[in-house]
Amino acid sequence: MFKYFLIFLSFLSFFLVVGQTPQKTVVAKRGDGIYSLFKKNNINIKYIKEFIALNQKNLRPNNGLFIGQTYILPITEKDTTVIDSITPKIENTSPKLKIKNTLFGNHYSDIIVEDKKLEGAIYYLISGHGGPDPGAIETYNGKLISEDEYAYDVTLRLARKLLSNGAKVYIIIKDLNDGIRDKRILEVDYDEVSYPNNKIPRNQRLRLRQRTQAVNNLYVKHRGAYQRLIVTHVDSRSKGKNIDVFFYHHINSKNGKRLADNIHNSFKQKYAKHQPNRIYSGSVSSRSGLYLIKNTLPAMVYIELGNIKNKKDQKRILNYQNREALANWIHNGLLSDFEGR
Numbered sequence: 001m002f003k004y005f006l007i008f009l010s011f012l013s014f015f016l017v018v019g020q021t022p023q024k025t026v027v028a029k030r031g032d033g034i035y036s037l038f039k040k041n042n043i044n045i046k047y048i049k050e051f052i053a054l055n056q057k058n059l060r061p062n063n064g065l066f067i068g069q070t071y072i073l074p075i076t077e078k079d080t081t082v083i084d085s086i087t088p089k090i091e092n093t094s095p096k097l098k099i100k101n102t103l104f105g106n107h108y109s110d111i112i113v114e115d116k117k118l119e120g121a122i123y124y125l126i127s128g129h130g131g132p133d134p135g136a137i138e139t140y141n142g143k144l145i146s147e148d149e150y151a152y153d154v155t156l157r158l159a160r161k162l163l164s165n166g167a168k169v170y171i172i173i174k175d176l177n178d179g180i181r182d183k184r185i186l187e188v189d190y191d192e193v194s195y196p197n198n199k200i201p202r203n204q205r206l207r208l209r210q211r212t213q214a215v216n217n218l219y220v221k222h223r224g225a226y227q228r229l230i231v232t233h234v235d236s237r238s239k240g241k242n243i244d245v246f247f248y249h250h251i252n253s254k255n256g257k258r259l260a261d262n263i264h265n266s267f268k269q270k271y272a273k274h275q276p277n278r279i280y281s282g283s284v285s286s287r288s289g290l291y292l293i294k295n296t297l298p299a300m301v302y303i304e305l306g307n308i309k310n311k312k313d314q315k316r317i318l319n320y321q322n323r324e325a326l327a328n329w330i331h332n333g334l335l336s337d338f339e340g341r
């Protein structure tokens, strides 16, 4: 008898699902947004358009929800499959947002937003030089290598990590066809542009002013938000000294110093973990005379990741896994800085 009952139930659910279109509804509670509603009801974020279409007249102008309002949930693929067991396993996978950006290159264009650790944070990333100016140049195995390509590769890797934590990221100097490159020799080119899409001038002062203005205009637009600028170079001047990485900030910027300290601390920790026999030597100091440090509005750090002309540094920066590690360490410092803000 029980067996028949089970079969009956199976048929019942079959007809419920297929025989008519079920419309699940839910009442919005305080603090609910589309995202949290989807999460609670185990609906993939890809159905967001359907949700908006179904509930158009009950949404705020920015697609926010009204407390106490009933909302229709979109029918997902899972809803329309025939249920063939009485107790289907409830999968506890929360929907994750996916971003696509071809700037990161074919292999890295998809970015999954893993969490919201950096939600609300805004980053401006400037890799040194670019366009007609390759920065420091050197030959390696008969091939020309340049500072700007390596700084840019680290910058892209960093940008991806920040995006995966829900941050807003502006890549100020960009190359539309380079992407993240998992190789040693990054060919020199001259087609980088400055945000949003401006040709980079040859004159150094105009070049620096252009990127400074790009950042400052955006900064004003986002006034009030947590905003940080990270500038990366690979041509530290004191190549004679045995210092690995330099972090510079503006002398009067408390937030800039804190940012530099946080990234520096992250480097110290990582070095201790990965290279216990090698003493890490980095330094944080103010260097307010540099054009970008002096003229940009957000709290900022100017990082010299070594010197591409120095054989030891060259060996490190040419290895893409090391570039990934550098991006990781900067990223960790940025996470601490945002957490402790």
Ligand SMILES: [Zn+2]
Pocket (backbone or CB within 6 Å): 128, 129, 135, 136, 147, 233, 234, 235
């Ligand atoms: Zn440089």
